[in-house]
Every structure is written in structure tokens, then in C-alpha cells.
Amino acid sequence: MGSKVLRTLKAAVAFSLVFSLSVPAFAAGSTKEEVQQTLSELQSQKAALESRLSDLQANKADTESYIAQLDTELTAVYEEIQRISSELDQTEADLAQTQEDLQVAKDKEAEQYEALKARIRAMYEAGDTSMMEIFMQAEDIATILNATEYISRISDYDNALLEALNETRLQIEALEAQLEQQKAELENLKTQQESKQEELQMVMDAKQAELGEIEGSIGDAYDGIYSTEAEIAENKQILADIEYQEELQRQAELKRQQEEAARKKAEEEALKQQQAAASQNNSQNSSTSASGSSSSSGSTSTSTSTGSSSTGSTGSSSTGSSSSAGTATGGFIWPCAGGYISSGFGGRVSPTAGASSNHQGIDIAAGSGTAIYAADGGVVTTVSYSAARGNYVVVSHGNGLSTLYQHCSSVSASVGQSVSQGDVIAYVGSTGYSTGPHLHFEVWVNGTPVNPASYI
Numbered sequence: 001m002g003s004k005v006l007r008t009l010k011a012a013v014a015f016s017l018v019f020s021l022s023v024p025a026f027a028a029g030s031t032k033e034e035v036q037q038t039l040s041e042l043q044s045q046k047a048a049l050e051s052r053l054s055d056l057q058a059n060k061a062d063t064e065s066y067i068a069q070l071d072t073e074l075t076a077v078y079e080e081i082q083r084i085s086s087e088l089d090q091t092e093a094d095l096a097q098t099q100e101d102l103q104v105a106k107d108k109e110a111e112q113y114e115a116l117k118a119r120i121r122a123m124y125e126a127g128d129t130s131m132m133e134i135f136m137q138a139e140d141i142a143t144i145l146n147a148t149e150y151i152s153r154i155s156d157y158d159n160a161l162l163e164a165l166n167e168t169r170l171q172i173e174a175l176e177a178q179l180e181q182q183k184a185e186l187e188n189l190k191t192q193q194e195s196k197q198e199e200l201q202m203v204m205d206a207k208q209a210e211l212g213e214i215e216g217s218i219g220d221a222y223d224g225i226y227s228t229e230a231e232i233a234e235n236k237q238i239l240a241d242i243e244y245q246e247e248l249q250r251q252a253e254l255k256r257q258q259e260e261a262a263r264k265k266a267e268e269e270a271l272k273q274q275q276a277a278a279s280q281n282n283s284q285n286s287s288t289s290a291s292g293s294s295s296s297s298g299s300t301s302t303s304t305s306t307g308s309s310s311t312g313s314t315g316s317s318s319t320g321s322s323s324s325a326g327t328a329t330g331g332f333i334w335p336c337a338g339g340y341i342s343s344g345f346g347g348r349v350s351p352t353a354g355a356s357s358n359h360q361g362i363d364i365a366a367g368s369g370t371a372i373y374a375a376d377g378g379v380v381t382t383v384s385y386s387a388a389r390g391n392y393v394v395v396s397h398g399n400g401l402s403t404l405y406q407h408c409s410s411v412s413a414s415v416g417q418s419v420s421q422g423d424v425i426a427y428v429g430s431t432g433y434s435t436g437p438h439l440h441f442e443v444w445v446n447g448t449p450v451n452p453a454s455y456i
Contacts, residue, residue, distance in 0.1 A: 032242050039235045046228045053221040060214045063207060064384060070204045071387045077197045081190060088186040095179040102172040109165035212402065213447035215381045219396020222379045222416075328397040329421055332375040332455040335405065336428065336439050339366030345451040360449035361404070361442035368409055368437040370428040374419040375403050375441075375456065383411050389440075390431025395419060404442040407434045 343363035374395055381402070382394035392406035393413055409429025419425060430437045443452045 032239065032246070035235055035239045035242060039232060039239065042228055042232045042235060046225060046232065049221055049224045049228060053218065053225065056214055056218045056221060060211065060218065060382075063211045063214060064382075067204065067207050067211065068386065070200055070207065074197065074200050074204065075387050077193055077200060081193045081197065084186055084190045084193060088183065088190060091179060091183050091186060095176065095183060098172060098176050098179055102169065102176055105165065105169045105172050109169055112165055209447055212444045212449075215394050215396060215402055216400045216444070216447055218381045219379055219398055219402060220400070222381075222396065223398045327420075328377045328401075330376075332403075332443075332452075333373060333421060334456055335373050335375045335403070335441050336364045336366050337371040337373070339364040339370065339428075339439065341365075342438060345453065361440050362452050364439040364441060366428045366437065366439060368427075368429055370437075370439075371424045372405050372408065372426040372428060372439055374413075374421060374423045374425050377420045378402075378418075380413045380415055380417045380419060380425070383413060383415050386432065388433045390434060391426070391429065392432075393426050395425070400446040402444040404440075404444065406440045406442075407431050407438060409437075 341362050342365040343359060345359055345362055347358060372393075376395075376397050378395045378397035380393060381396045382392070385391050389406040391408040391411055392404060393408065393411055394402055394404050395413075396402045405426055407429055408426040408431065411426045413419060413423075413425040428437050428439050434440075441452055442449050443455050444450070
């Protein structure tokens with residue numbers, strides 16, 4: 001039975017209570033058995049929804065566990081990229097110094113080579129008279145031998161110096177080649193790690209989207225359970241009203257029967273009195289007494305019936321009531337006590353290592369410890385932590401709409417809690433990949449992040 005029919009039936013019951021106790025309190029064709037059947041079906045529906053919710057929460061736990069594993073792997077890859085980048089920077093610095101040293105060695109070698117060429121050219125231009133001049137000018141053989149040895153030493157020195165410079169140049173060139181190879185290997189390793197990071201991030205994004213869909217389904221399941229519970233409460237009230245109406249009718253019928261019995265008894269007593277008066281005039285006093293007893297009995301019966309009716313009326317005064325905490329209003333409020341938008345939705349330059357360049361929400365800069373409000377009423381479906389998001393909360397507002405609040409210093413809400421618009425659910429912090437205290441606020445529609453500026 002639909003909720004519209006249930007409301008109509010309830011209104012019919014209330015109408016009948018006001019205007020007549022003899023008219024049936026439910027619409028034609030709607031019986032107590034039908035309401036009980038509806039209640040049974042609603043209970044089954046609630047059980048199915050709770051089973052579905054349990055499956056979704058288990059799926060959510062598995063997905064969150066996998067995301068945590070991916071998060072750990074991403075952190076390890078990120079740290080490895082940082083290490084490789086640092087080593088690559090050092091290698092590039094060493095390579096630059098080696099290239100500078102190599103240039104100095106080449107310059108020295110060239111300078112010495114030019115000096116040797118200049119000496120040879122000068123000797124050639126002066127003619128090959130050096131040895132003759134030594135012989136002619138020498139006073140003895142010792143002078144000749146000393147001069148000859150001196151010239152030989154100069155030639156040997158030039159050769160040794162050139163060989164040393166050449167050896168130094170060769171060593172530096174070998175070191176340059178080694179550093180170039182090391183640089184190439186590091187760049188290749190960094191490229192591999194960045195490719196792995198990109199693949200992991202793609203899987204992470206897919207799992208985050210899947211988690212968003214699961215959380216949306218969890219929110220819908222909660223909505224379905226709350227709606228079903230409200231229908232169950234409404235049907236229970238209708239059933240109570242029907243049973244109360246039935247009791248009123250039973251009491252009215254009982255009263256009618258008692259009054260009918262009293263009337264017949266009074267008639268019989270009157271007839272007996274007439275018969276006794278006709279046959280025995282002297283027993284008039286006795287007959288009169290019997291008549292009085294019958295009258296008293298009738299009054300007692302009437303009083304008892306009336307008391308029963310009154311008791312039935314008192315029993316009906318207990319009615320159930322229900323409330324709907326966490327109901328969405330359909331409009332969002334600013335989710336923070338003050339602050340301003342420091343980073344908008346969409347593409348941006350990553351503000352810190354590990355932060356996304358595809359910004360899926362807005363950043364609201366505010367002091368650490370500033371209260372964070374539920375943008376609208378709903379049910380808290382997630383309270384968790386990750387290396388990227390830090391402490392974060394997800395609230396489902398029904399119809400596939402959810403909001404996410406991350407980088408919190410602490411969280412005051414709990415999973416399954418119904419919150420109203422404006423309730424404090426967390427406090428601003430800088431946990432996870434963050435450059436300073438702020439609230440990262442996201443709006444998800446059917447698992448897809450959309451621009452929060454369209455909602456606040």
C-alpha cells in the first residue's frame with residue numbers, strides 16, 4: 001500500500017473518531033489484515049535494505065583498504081622519485097664540475113703544446129747551430145757534456161709534461177663518460193618511477209570514484225531504511241487506530257447487548273409482576289420489591305457498560321511519534337566558520353609534492369581549529385584518514401549527492417550519524433598533502449566531483 005493511500009486511510013480513521021463511533025474507521029476494501037500484510041512487506045523491505053547496506057559497507061571497507069594500499073605504494077614511489085631526483089641533481093652537479101675540470105685540463109694541455117711548438121719554431125728559425133755554438137764556446141769537454149745534458153732534460157720535461165696533461169685529460173674524459181652514463185640511467189629510472197606513479201594514480205582515481213559511488217549507494221540505502229522505518233511507524237499507528245476503532249465497536253456492541261438484555265429482563269419482571277398482582281393482590285409489596293431489584297440491576301449493567309467504554313477511550317490516548325533528523329534542505333551553506341577561497345575547482349599548478357593538479361574541489365583558507373559545518377542535512381557515511389586527504393569526512397545528502405571535507409585537524413562526527421545543516425562535524429587543519437591550515441571541500445553527484453561554487 002502506497003504512502004498516499006496510508007495517509008488517506010489515517011485521515012479516514014481520524015474523521016470517523018470525531019463524527020461517529022458506529023462507522024468503520026477504514027476505507028472500503030482496506031482491512032486490518034491488509035495493513036498487517038503491508039507491515040510485513042515493509043519489514044521484509046527494511047531487512048533487504050539493511051542487508052544491502054551491510055554488503056555496501058563491506059565493499060566500502062574493501063575498497064578503502066585497497067585505496068590505503070595504493071596510497072602506501074604511491075607514497076613509496078613518491079619518496080623513490082624524490083631520492084632519484086636528489087641523486088640526479090648531485091650527478092648533474094658533479095658532471096658540470098667534471099666538464100669544467102676537463103676544459104681546464106684541455107686548456108693547460110693546449111697551452112703547453114703551443115709553448116713547445118713555439119720553442120721548436122724558434123730553434124728552427126735560428127738554424128741548427130745550437131750544438132755547434134756549444135762546442136765553439138765551451139772551454140772544456142765537461143762544459144759540452146753539461147750543456148748537452150741540459151738540452152736533453154728540457155726535451156724530456158716537455159715530453160713528460162705533455163704526457164701527464166694528456167693522461168689527466170683522458171681520466172677526466174673517462175669520468176665524464178661515467179657520469180653521463182649514470183645520469184642517463186637515473187633519468188631512465190626516474191621516468192619508470194614517474195610512469196608507475198601515473199599508473200597508480202589512475203588506479204587510485206578510479207577507486208576513489210568507485211568509493212564515491214559506493215558512498216552514494218550507502219547514503220541511498222540509509223535514506224531507504226529511514227523512509228521504510230517512517231512508513232512502518234505510520235502503518236503501526238494506522239493499525240493501532242484500526243484496533244482501537246474495533247475495540248470501540250466491540251464495546252458499543254457489548255453495551256447494546258447489555259442494554260437489550262436489561263430491557264428484556266425488565267419486561268419479564270414487569271410481566272411477572274402483573275401476573276402476580278392478578279393472582280395475588282396481597283403480594284403487591286413483594287412484587288414491587290422485585291421490580292425495584294430489576295431496575296437496580298439494569299442501572300448497574302448500564303454503568304458497567306459505560307465504564308468499559310470509558311476504559312477503551314482512555315486506552316486510545318497513547319499514540320506514536322517520529323522525527324526525521326538529518327533531512328536535506330536542498331540548499332547548501334558555507335561549510336566553514338569564515339575563511340576565503342584560496343584555490344578554485346579544476347586545473348591548477350600542484351601546490352606541493354603529491355597534491356593533484358586536477359583540483360576536484362575548492363580550498364577555503366581558515367585558521368587551524370576553525371569549525372567545519374555540514375553544508376546540508378544528511379548521514380555521515382565515511383570518517384577516515386589517508387596520506388593525501390589527511391583526516392576527512394563524507395556526508396550523504398540523498399539522491400546521489402554527497403559532500404567531502406578533508407585535511408581536518410580532528411573529526412567530531414561518526415559513521416552512521418544523522419546531521420543537520422550547520423552541525424559541527426570537524427575542525428580545520430593541515431593533515432595529508434597540505435601547505436597550511438585550510439578546508440578542502442568537494443561536492444559529488446553520483447560519484448563524480450562537480451564545482452562546489454554551483455552549490456554554495
